[in-house]
Amino acid sequence: xxxxxxxxxxxxxxxxxxxxxxxxxxxxxxxxxxxxxxxxxxxxxxxxxxxxxxxxxxxxxxxxxxxxxxxxxxxxxxxxxxxxxxxxxxxxxxxxxxxxxxxxxxxxxxxxxxxxxxxxxxxxxxxxxxxxxxxxxxxxxxxxxxxxxxxxxxxxxxxxxxxxxxxxxxxxxxxxxxxxxxxxxxxxxxxxxxxxxxxxxxxxxxxxxxxxxxxxxxxxxxxxxxxxxxxxxxxxxxxxxxxxxxxxxxxxxxxxxxxxxxxxxxxxxxxxxxxxxxxxxxxxxxxxxxxxxxxxxxxxxxxxxxxxxxxxxxxxxxxxxxxxxxxxxxxxxxxxxxxxxxxxxxxxxxxxxxxxxxxxxxxxxxxxxxxxxxxxxxxxxxxxxxxxxxxxxxxxxxx
Numbered sequence: 001x002x003x004x005x006x007x008x009x010x011x012x013x014x015x016x017x018x019x020x021x022x023x024x025x026x027x028x029x030x031x032x033x034x035x036x037x038x039x040x041x042x043x044x045x046x047x048x049x050x051x052x053x054x055x056x057x058x059x060x061x062x063x064x065x066x067x068x069x070x071x072x073x074x075x076x077x078x079x080x081x082x083x084x085x086x087x088x089x090x091x092x093x094x095x096x097x098x099x100x101x102x103x104x105x106x107x108x109x110x111x112x113x114x115x116x117x118x119x120x121x122x123x124x125x126x127x128x129x130x131x132x133x134x135x136x137x138x139x140x141x142x143x144x145x146x147x148x149x150x151x152x153x154x155x156x157x158x159x160x161x162x163x164x165x166x167x168x169x170x171x172x173x174x175x176x177x178x179x180x181x182x183x184x185x186x187x188x189x190x191x192x193x194x195x196x197x198x199x200x201x202x203x204x205x206x207x208x209x210x211x212x213x214x215x216x217x218x219x220x221x222x223x224x225x226x227x228x229x230x231x232x233x234x235x236x237x238x239x240x241x242x243x244x245x246x247x248x249x250x251x252x253x254x255x256x257x258x259x260x261x262x263x264x265x266x267x268x269x270x271x272x273x274x275x276x277x278x279x280x281x282x283x284x285x286x287x288x289x290x291x292x293x294x295x296x297x298x299x300x301x302x303x304x305x306x307x308x309x310x311x312x313x314x315x316x317x318x319x320x321x322x323x324x325x326x327x328x329x330x331x332x333x334x335x336x337x338x339x340x341x342x343x344x345x346x347x348x349x350x351x352x353x354x355x356x357x358x359x360x361x362x363x364x365x366x367x368x369x370x371x372x373x374x375x376x377x378x379x380x381x382x383x384x385x386x387x388x389x390x391x392x393x394x395x396x397x398x399x
Contacts, residue, residue: 009051015138135162144170149392196221196319205386220321236288267298296322297332
């Protein structure tokens with residue numbers, strides 16, 4: 001794999017695709033800088049190798065260049081505070097004569113941040129003319145944006161062809177690929193996948209791709225009730241994808257055929273209304289009253305899942321067990337998070353956490369340092385786990 005560690009960057013203009021698509025509040029302040037922090041090791045290595053750093057990223061989905069709320073200027077301010085105002089500069093555009101001059105004038109160790117790539121619709125279209133203008137800015141191309149690796153956009157995959165001998169993965173991309181491929185290809189058994197979320201349709205690709213790898217698949221979240229109803233159980237008002245009942249039955253049967261344990265929650269935390277402070281009752285998941293819905297896994301389910309997690313050597317967790325943003329329905333997700341951390345810390349299990357909600361849960365309970373790896377990619381990780389080839393990775397690997 002062509003990584004930054006192998007590159008000669010002395011006095012080279014290094015064009016780096018980063019994922020600075022961070023959340024901003026109404027005052028345009030960054031509320032979560034995780035993605036920026038994740039790119040800093042790559043930026044530091046380029047500077048240490050004597051390179052000139054040119055950073056490009058998208059932010060949100062701007063309708064036009066006049067959408068000031070989606071300018072990368074708040075990120076510029078963050079980078080100035082981190083690296084120093086004398087190190088970091090900003091271009092009000094991402095292409096054009098003035099931007100090219102700023103790139104040429106950079107000195108070794110300096111950093112130039114380009115304005116939002118998506119101010120140009122050509123970015124998402126993978127337009128070759130736009131790509132050529134971006135490529136003019138650098139001597140070397142580095143992709144360190146795993147979160148966008150599943151998109152065939154100008155800056156994420158098309159541009160690599162302009163640098164046939166000088167395209168590399170950044171340190172974050174290298175870590176992401178190595179850790180996910182470890183789970184898919186170099187796992188130690190028993191292998192347990194914990195899959196949560198609201199829809200079977202969102203996770204069917206992962207489940208099917210893990211059928212030949214996992215020993216246990218633990219299901220949580222609203223998607224569990226589609227599986228339960230597919231078995232003829234009474235799930236009350238719980239969210240169900242009626243059109244996916246046949247698919248759920250097929251998955252369950254495939255698990256039986258392959259000797260995989262697919263566990264559904266034995267009990268659920270139920271309520272009559274989808275409200276944060278609603279009264280709750282515990283019911284067996286196979287017999288939820290007609291006027292109630294399940295919003296979290298119950299204590300019996302937690303105990304079942306924790307036992308299997310404790311016995312596992314490889315753990316993949318994607319998706320929450322319930323509506324963990326609300327305290328009354330957070331216990332299932334919290335308990336699973338601590339169980340995964342304990343299996344990693346105490347039993348030496350390898351644990352990979354991915355997907356926005358799972359990562360948010362790990363961070364909420366301050367467990368990010370107690371699991372093996374927390375992926376920064378949401379949709380990209382999902383597609384990788386489904387076995388799909390990601391354009392941003394294939395472009396550099398030369399596939």
